[in-house]
Structures are given as structure tokens and as C-alpha cells.
Amino acid sequence: MNTVQSEKLFQKACNIMPGGVNSPVRAFKSVGGNPLFFKKAKGSRVWDVDGNVYIDYVGSWGPLIFGHAHPQIVEALKRQAELGTSYGAPTELEIELAEKIATLIPSLDIVRMVNSGTEAVMSAIRLARGVTGRDKIVKFEGCYHGHVDSMLVKAGSGLASLGIPECPGIVEDLAKHTLTLPFNNINTVKELFAVEGNNIAGIIVEPVGGNMGVVPPKEGFLETLREVTTETGGVLIFDEVMTGFRLSLGGAQSLYNVNPDLTCLGKVIGGGLPVGAYGGSKQLMDNIAPTGPVYQAGTLSGNPLAMTAGIEMLKLLAEKSVYDELERKSEKLCAGYKLNIKKIGITARFTRVGSMFSMFFTDQDIVDFESAKSSDVKFFRSYFTALLEEGVYIAPSQFEAGFMSAVHSDEEIDQTIEANYKALQKACD
Numbered sequence: 001m002n003t004v005q006s007e008k009l010f011q012k013a014c015n016i017m018p019g020g021v022n023s024p025v026r027a028f029k030s031v032g033g034n035p036l037f038f039k040k041a042k043g044s045r046v047w048d049v050d051g052n053v054y055i056d057y058v059g060s061w062g063p064l065i066f067g068h069a070h071p072q073i074v075e076a077l078k079r080q081a082e083l084g085t086s087y088g089a090p091t092e093l094e095i096e097l098a099e100k101i102a103t104l105i106p107s108l109d110i111v112r113m114v115n116s117g118t119e120a121v122m123s124a125i126r127l128a129r130g131v132t133g134r135d136k137i138v139k140f141e142g143c144y145h146g147h148v149d150s151m152l153v154k155a156g157s158g159l160a161s162l163g164i165p166e167c168p169g170i171v172e173d174l175a176k177h178t179l180t181l182p183f184n185n186i187n188t189v190k191e192l193f194a195v196e197g198n199n200i201a202g203i204i205v206e207p208v209g210g211n212m213g214v215v216p217p218k219e220g221f222l223e224t225l226r227e228v229t230t231e232t233g234g235v236l237i238f239d240e241v242m243t244g245f246r247l248s249l250g251g252a253q254s255l256y257n258v259n260p261d262l263t264c265l266g267k268v269i270g271g272g273l274p275v276g277a278y279g280g281s282k283q284l285m286d287n288i289a290p291t292g293p294v295y296q297a298g299t300l301s302g303n304p305l306a307m308t309a310g311i312e313m314l315k316l317l318a319e320k321s322v323y324d325e326l327e328r329k330s331e332k333l334c335a336g337y338k339l340n341i342k343k344i345g346i347t348a349r350f351t352r353v354g355s356m357f358s359m360f361f362t363d364q365d366i367v368d369f370e371s372a373k374s375s376d377v378k379f380f381r382s383y384f385t386a387l388l389e390e391g392v393y394i395a396p397s398q399f400e401a402g403f404m405s406a407v408h409s410d411e412e413i414d415q416t417i418e419a420n421y422k423a424l425q426k427a428c429d
């Protein structure tokens, strides 16, 4: 595989950016080798600067549920760009996107747009603390909620990939208010709330773990979080930055039928542009400035280009109802992978919820961060490299989800299964 141009650009990038990248996992550190530099993408394919083409299961880390450069989104963006790219003043586009989101996710009456998932989480936590007058927030090991100071404690995603146990720079006085519990463990939640419940501002959770690889919630887990927060007057925050509009039109909360008080969104609602949002009941959201005293603001928040992409994305999702098709395609891929594993005779575990999926090289059932970490990351490394050589691009980390898009064809999925077989064989050698 010729990656000469990518190598050259990476050397250049390292002179001007930390580690040569603008987000750590992109640097390929946990899989070895250097990152590929991309120059174009269309549908389910990405092209690197050396002209190699890959079937893409990263989809910009989740947003691109209709693949790259969808014509409807691109056309709408061109039209909007002619009208101006940012006004820093209200637009009808913001209302349209917020209304679409609120209609599709019943637990949201009022929505505030921000620029990233991190911002959404940061603001939701501030609101939870602001309305309850309490400091403590409960999060779960292996869940990633963006690089918010108080959330970089036992976080998944990049920290897990790079093996960073504790992030320097987080004030201890702040970190001590983050209480971490094992994902899916109902007893530890009940035990903690029995003692500390009245001091806890809220719980934040990825309703389907997506940043330690995919970890579905056990039956009763999300319901327990709902119960204990209701009993103690805490705020239940679902971080649906990854799962929102990816798993269903109503997000994971409608799939599992548990309503949070606040929801954080990002990824899909931006249609590939930088967007985040958070929202909940009018009563809660009225505490946000300028209606209430909990301050949160943004120069580019509700940006017209970002709103336009989000609107088109949600239109496409509502019109085409792609979720059954995503389910079928994702199941086809995973069934093919499972057969390969059996044929080759290695031990692995698969997890999948809708179009989010993971493969772990372990004999343990994947229920939490500990079991996810039992995967053989050295094997993953070899597998990742071999898969790339076969023309399939997955996230360069064991602890990230794979994403199916609506535009992956059956032929491409067959090709991927074949590539997976060869890559697994190579990794075994």
C-alpha cells in the first residue's frame, strides 16, 4: 500500500500541530503506523491523498448516516453559503431544526444549539448543578462525554485508546465531585444513592455505551437510573451525542423507553457540520440564560450552515425511515464476521445495537469497561492494519464503535466480510 503522500503530510503536520492532529485518536497511536490523510469522500467511500480508496465504517465518527457528501445536503449548503455563512443573530433555520428535534424526541420541549457534543454536555451538567444546587455528578466508567473537565475521569474513547488513566490539568477540587460507577451495575447505583442520593445533582450516561466499543445497557439499568434520580430530585442526563438519530428517530431513549430530564445531542443532527444541542422540559430549560441565570453562550451557535445541514439530515431521516435497512445491513455484516471468526477458529465477542457495532478479541461477555478492556489490543492492532490494506477503514482504536450507513451497498458489505476474513487470518500469523 502506497502511503507516501500521507507520510509526508504527517511529518509536516507534526511540526505545527500537537501529534500532527486536531483530535488525538486520529493519530493512529493505539494501532501503530501513521494516520492517513484524506482528500475526498463520497457515499460510503473515502480517498486518501495517495489515491487509495476505502470502504468507510467511521463515517466521521458517527454523524454520516447517509454517507459522505449526500447531494441533498451539499446542495442546501451551497444555497445557504450564498446567503451568508454566519450572522450571529437569530434565524428561522434555528427554529426549524429545534422544532424537528423536539417533535422527534418527546422528552425535549426546548432545545439550545451549541457547536459540539462537548459543549452540550458541559452545559447540561452546569444546568443540572445550577437547578439542584448540588455539586456531585455520577458518570460511568468507559463512557465518554467529550473533554469536559469533570468528565475526563475514567473516560473511554481517546483516553482509553491512548491508555491515559488520569488527565493532568483537571483541578482535584472539581474531579472529586465526579463519582464513577461501573456501567450496567444496578447494585452499585442503588448503594451509592442510598448513601449520597440527596447530594447528587445528576447522573450522566451514554444510554448505549459507544466509547469503550459498543456496550448495550442491561435490562433494568437505565430504568434504575431513572428511578434513583426521580426519588432524590436529581437530573438524569442522557448523552445521546452518538446514539441520537443513529439508533432510531427518537434516539436510544425511545428504543429503551426511558425518558431522561436532559438530552445531549451532536453528530447526526449536524449532518457532518459542527453542531451540538441540549434540551429538556421547558421548566428545566427556562433556567438557561437569558430566561434564567445559568449562563451559556456561543459566537457560532445556531450557525446557518450547520443548521442547514442538520435540517436536511433530519428531513432525509424522517422521509426515508432508514432504520430497518440499517438494522438489516449491520446484521448482515456482523453475521459475516461471526462466520469468519468461527471458520478461522479464534475467540471473539460481538456487540451491536442497530448500526453501531464492535468486535472484541476476548472470551469475556462485554458488559462494562473492565470486560471491554479484556480485548487483545495487540491482535486488534494487527487486524486494523491488515484490514486497511484490504481497503476497509474502521476507527483506529479497539474502543470505538463501527458505524453502518444507509448508502453501504450489499456488495460493499460482502467485500468487507471478505476483507475481514483475510485481515483476521493475517493477524493470526
Ligand SMILES: Cc1ncc(COP(=O)(O)O)c(C=O)c1O
Pocket: 061, 115, 116, 117, 118, 119, 121, 144, 145, 146, 147, 157, 206, 210, 211, 239, 240, 241, 242, 266, 267, 276
Ligand atoms: C457520547 C459522546 N458524548 C460527547 C462527545 C463529544 O462530542 P464532540 O466530539 O462533538 O465534542 C462524544 C464524541 O465522540 C460522544 O461520543
